[in-house]
Amino acid sequence: MSNPVLVEVTRGNLVESRHRGAVAVVDHDGATVLALGDVAAPVFPRSAVKALQALVLVESGGAERYGLGDEELALACASHGGEPAHVAGAERMLRAAGLDVAALACGAHWPLHQASAQALARAGGTATALHNNCSGKHAGFLCAACAMAAPTTGYVEAQHPVQREVKAVLEDLSGSAIPDERRAIDGCSVPTWALPLAALARAFARLGTGQGLGPQRAAAAQRLRAACAAKPWFVAGTGRFCTDIMGHFGARAFVKTGAEGVFCGALPELGYGIAVKCDDGQGRAAEAITAALIARLLPLDGGDKEFLARFVRPVVRNWKGTAIGGIRPAEALAMS
Amino acid sequence: MSNPVLVEVTRGNLVESRHRGAVAVVDHDGATVLALGDVAAPVFPRSAVKALQALVLVESGGAERYGLGDEELALACASHGGEPAHVAGAERMLRAAGLDVAALACGAHWPLHQASAQALARAGGTATALHNNCSGKHAGFLCAACAMAAPTTGYVEAQHPVQREVKAVLEDLSGSAIPDERRAIDGCSVPTWALPLAALARAFARLGTGQGLGPQRAAAAQRLRAACAAKPWFVAGTGRFCTDIMGHFGARAFVKTGAEGVFCGALPELGYGIAVKCDDGQGRAAEAITAALIARLLPLDGGDKEFLARFVRPVVRNWKGTAIGGIRPAEALAMS
Numbered sequence: 001m002s003n004p005v006l007v008e009v010t011r012g013n014l015v016e017s018r019h020r021g022a023v024a025v026v027d028h029d030g031a032t033v034l035a036l037g038d039v040a041a042p043v044f045p046r047s048a049v050k051a052l053q054a055l056v057l058v059e060s061g062g063a064e065r066y067g068l069g070d071e072e073l074a075l076a077c078a079s080h081g082g083e084p085a086h087v088a089g090a091e092r093m094l095r096a097a098g099l100d101v102a103a104l105a106c107g108a109h110w111p112l113h114q115a116s117a118q119a120l121a122r123a124g125g126t127a128t129a130l131h132n133n134c135s136g137k138h139a140g141f142l143c144a145a146c147a148m149a150a151p152t153t154g155y156v157e158a159q160h161p162v163q164r165e166v167k168a169v170l171e172d173l174s175g176s177a178i179p180d181e182r183r184a185i186d187g188c189s190v191p192t193w194a195l196p197l198a199a200l201a202r203a204f205a206r207l208g209t210g211q212g213l214g215p216q217r218a219a220a221a222q223r224l225r226a227a228c229a230a231k232p233w234f235v236a237g238t239g240r241f242c243t244d245i246m247g248h249f250g251a252r253a254f255v256k257t258g259a260e261g262v263f264c265g266a267l268p269e270l271g272y273g274i275a276v277k278c279d280d281g282q283g284r285a286a287e288a289i290t291a292a293l294i295a296r297l298l299p300l301d302g303g304d305k306e307f308l309a310r311f312v313r314p315v316v317r318n319w320k321g322t323a324i325g326g327i328r329p330a331e332a333l334a335m336s
Numbered sequence: 337m338s339n340p341v342l343v344e345v346t347r348g349n350l351v352e353s354r355h356r357g358a359v360a361v362v363d364h365d366g367a368t369v370l371a372l373g374d375v376a377a378p379v380f381p382r383s384a385v386k387a388l389q390a391l392v393l394v395e396s397g398g399a400e401r402y403g404l405g406d407e408e409l410a411l412a413c414a415s416h417g418g419e420p421a422h423v424a425g426a427e428r429m430l431r432a433a434g435l436d437v438a439a440l441a442c443g444a445h446w447p448l449h450q451a452s453a454q455a456l457a458r459a460g461g462t463a464t465a466l467h468n469n470c471s472g473k474h475a476g477f478l479c480a481a482c483a484m485a486a487p488t489t490g491y492v493e494a495q496h497p498v499q500r501e502v503k504a505v506l507e508d509l510s511g512s513a514i515p516d517e518r519r520a521i522d523g524c525s526v527p528t529w530a531l532p533l534a535a536l537a538r539a540f541a542r543l544g545t546g547q548g549l550g551p552q553r554a555a556a557a558q559r560l561r562a563a564c565a566a567k568p569w570f571v572a573g574t575g576r577f578c579t580d581i582m583g584h585f586g587a588r589a590f591v592k593t594g595a596e597g598v599f600c601g602a603l604p605e606l607g608y609g610i611a612v613k614c615d616d617g618q619g620r621a622a623e624a625i626t627a628a629l630i631a632r633l634l635p636l637d638g639g640d641k642e643f644l645a646r647f648v649r650p651v652v653r654n655w656k657g658t659a660i661g662g663i664r665p666a667e668a669l670a671m672s
Contacts, residue, residue: 002338009596009617012520014530016380017617020356044352107655110454114446121457132655184348185660194350258346260353280616281345281353318470319443324521329508 003037003330007285011325019285021278023199025272028205028212042194043277048258050137051077056165057140058220062147066096073227074234075136081237082131093139097146104129105156106188108139134188173203175329197275205273208266227238241287248307263290292329340668341372343621347661355621357614363607364541364548378530379613384594386473387413392501393476394556398483402432409563410570411472416557416566417573418447418467429475433482440465441492442474442524471523492525509539533611541609544602577623584643599626
C-alpha cells in the first residue's frame with residue numbers, strides 16, 4: 001500500500017516535487033477523526049514526543065526541586081535553534097542540578113539558527129553540546145535523574161531509570177505496548193520508540209486534555225502545555241514553525257516537529273491529537289500538512305485564516321527574493 | 337501512476353523513510369538501457385545541466401578569449417561550496433571579462449561548505465553573490481555574453497541571447513523541443529526548462545560521447561568533460577558527492593547534482609547518459625541512486641567497488657558518531 005500524495009511543490013506551471021505521507025487525528029479515546037494513509041505502521045516520532053519525554057521531568061519532582069519555570073520547561077520540550085537565550089536556559093537547568101555541559105551526552109553541533117551560528121563563529125566560539133537542538137531535553141533528563149537519585153552517567157541508555165520511565169509514559173499515553181525491537185537510537189543518542197501514528201495521535205489527545213490520565217500525570221501535562229503556550233520561542237526559536245504557530249494560537253494548538261518528517265500536536269478545545277509522517281522525511285511537507293490540519297479542524301476567525309495561509313501554502317522564493325513557486329496541499333489532503 | 341520506491345532510510349530494525357523516483361539510462365541514440373518509473377514526465381533539471389549551459393561559454397569563444405582553464409571551466413559547471421578557491425575562481429572569471437561581483441544576478445547566500453561559512457563569519461565577512469553556489473555558472477554566462485557582444489545586464493532573462501542559446505543547446509542535445517510553458521525560474525534566477533528524464537539522459541549520452549553533435553559542439557563537450565575530470569573539486573568541493581565520484585573515476589564518470597533530487601551523468605566508455613529524479617526532492621536519495629547506477633553499469637575492480645560502497649549504502653551516524661541506521665537501494669533499484 002502506498003500512502004497518498006499530501007503535498008505538492010510547484011515551480012512555474014509544473015509540480016516539481018511531491019510528498020507522500022500519512023495522518024492520524026484521534027480523540028482521547030483513540031476514536032478516529034481523520035486517517036489518511038497507513039496509520040498502523042510503526043513510525044519513529046523522534047523529537048516530536050519531547051513533551052511526552054518531559055513528563056518524566058515534572059513527575060519526578062525535578063521541575064519543582066530545581067525551580068524550573070516556563071522557559072526551562074519549554075526548553076525541555078524543545079528542538080531549539082541554539083540562539084543565545086536557548087543556550088543560557090539549558091545551562092541554567094544544568095546548574096540548578098549542580099551539573100554543567102560536561103554532563104550532556106547529546107553531542108555537539110552548530111546552532112541551527114544561522115545568524116546565531118555566524119555570531120558564534122564571529123566571536124571566536126565553537127559548537128558545544130549546549131548548542132545541540134536537544135540540549136534542553138537532555139538537561140531535563142539530567143534534572144529528572146538527579147530528582148530520582150539515579151546516576152547522571154548513562155542517562156541516555158535504554159536501561160537507565162529515566163529512559164525506562166519515558167517508555168512507560170509513551171505506553172501509557174498511547175495506550176500501546178512497545179516491543180523492544182521497535183527501539184532505535186535518536187540523533188541525540190537517546191532511545192526513540194516506534195509507534196503507529198494512530199497511537200501517537202492518541203497520546204497527544206491525552207497530553208492535550210489530560211483525559212484518560214491519572215491526576216498527577218494530567219497535572220504534569222497541563223504544566224508543560226502551559227509552559228510551551230507561554231514561552232513558544234523556547235520550543236524552537238526565531239522564524240520557526242512551532243514557535244510561530246504556538247505564538248499565534250497560544251494554548252489552542254500545541255505542535256512539535258520531529259526529524260524525518262514527523263509532526264505531533266494537540267488541539268485541546270476539540271480533544272484531538274494529531275500525528276503526521278511524511279514518507280520521505282522532509283520537514284517542509286510535514287509543516288504544510290500540520291498547518292492544513294489546523295486550518296481544517298480548529299474554529300478560526302479571519303485573522304487566524306490569514307495567519308495560517310502562509311504556512312498552508314507557502315510561497316517559495318529564490319536567492320533574489322523572486323517568487324518562483326509554492327508548496328500546497330495535494331488533493332488527498334485538501335479534500336479530506 | 338506512482339514511481340517505485342528506490343531508496344530506503346533505516347534506523348535500528350525499521351525503515352524510517354522512503355524515497356520514490358524515476359531513472360532513465362539511454363545511449364546517444366536515445367535507446368533505453370534502463371527505465372524505472374515515469375521517464376516521460378517533464379522534470380526541471382535545475383543545476384544538473386550546468387555542463388550543458390556551459391557549452392555556450394565555450395562555443396561563444398568566451399572560454400578562449402578570457403583564457404579560462406580547467407579550474408574556471410569546472411567552476412562554470414559547478415554547484416560549489418563557496419570555499420575560498422571557488423570564490424577566487426569566479427572572481428577571476430569576472431575580472432578576465434572586465435567585470436566584478438556587481439554584474440552577478442544570482443543573489444547572495446552564505447557558503448554551503450560549513451567550515452568556510454564559519455571562517456567567513458570569523459573574519460568579519462558576509463555572504464556575497466560570489467559565495468552563491470552558482471557564481472561560476474553566472475560568471476560563465478557573463479563571459480559568454482561579452483564574447484557574443486551581448487549586454488551583460490539582463491543575462492538571466494529568457495530573451496537574452498545567452499539564455500536563448502542555452503535553450504537551443506538543451507533542445508539539440510536532448511533531441512526534444514521545449515514548449516515555452518515548461519520554463520520556470522531557478523534558485524539563481526536563470527530560466528530552468530523542464531524535460532523528460534529520457535531526453536535529459538540522451539543529452540548527457542551526447543555530452544559524454546560527442547556522438548550526434550556537430551564537430552564544434554562535440555569539441556566543446558569534450559573540453560568541459562576534461563576540465564571537470566581534471567578539477568573535480570571545482571565542480572562541488574570538499575566532502576561533496578560529485579567531487580568524490582569524479583575524483584575517483586576521472587573521465588570515466590561525469591556526475592552533476594541538481595536541486596530537488598535531480599542527478600544527471602554520463603558514462604562515456606559505455607556511451608550512456610543518466611538522469612535521476614527523486615520525487616520528493618531529497619538529494620540524499622538521488623546520490624544513492626546515482627551511485628547504485630554507476631555500481632551496476634560501469635565495469636569495476638575491487639578498489640572501485642569498495643570506494644562506491646559508502647555512497648550506495650551510506651551509514652547514518654548521530655551527533656555522537658554512533659551508527660544508528662543507513663541508506664540503501666530498495667528492491668526496485670537493487671533488482672533492476
